[in-house]
Amino acid sequence: MNKKYSKVVLTLMFAGLVMMFSPVASFAADGDGGATMLTTDGAKKMGGAIGAGLVVIGGGLGIGRIGASAVESIARQPEAAGQISTAMLLTAAFVEGATLFGVVVGLLAVLF
Numbered sequence: 001m002n003k004k005y006s007k008v009v010l011t012l013m014f015a016g017l018v019m020m021f022s023p024v025a026s027f028a029a030d031g032d033g034g035a036t037m038l039t040t041d042g043a044k045k046m047g048g049a050i051g052a053g054l055v056v057i058g059g060g061l062g063i064g065r066i067g068a069s070a071v072e073s074i075a076r077q078p079e080a081a082g083q084i085s086t087a088m089l090l091t092a093a094f095v096e097g098a099t100l101f102g103v104v105v106g107l108l109a110v111l112f
Contacts, residue, residue, distance in 0.1 A: 009054065016050035045110045052106030059099030063092050 070088035074081045 012050060013054055016047045016054065018047070046108045048109030051109065052103045053101030055099055059095055059102075062095045062099075066092050066095065101112060 066088055070084050073084050077084075
């Protein structure tokens with residue numbers, strides 16, 4: 001992963017985190033000419049959605065990298081294919097579990 005891509009991802013993650021936990025208020029005019037404060041949580045929802053999306057992208061990249069490394073390792077040492085496949089599946093399951101947890105946390109931030 002190059003530095004430019006890493007900076008973009010980190011910036012988006014930070015922006016999503018800030019939006020998830022920042023209170024947002026907007027004002028609307030009522031019928032008698034005064035202004036009433038309406039609280040909206042649009043930024044919170046957008047932050048949760050950005051966070052969930054980044055988690056899915058990261059999980060997909062991680063599992064893809066695990067698979068590519070496993071196939072390359074099996075090509076170099078075909079006699080170790082069983083051990084490599086077992087380690088690959090176990091590692092992919094851990095990444096998938098962490099991804100699922102991150103998506104659930106992001107979606108809970110959107111819903112509540």
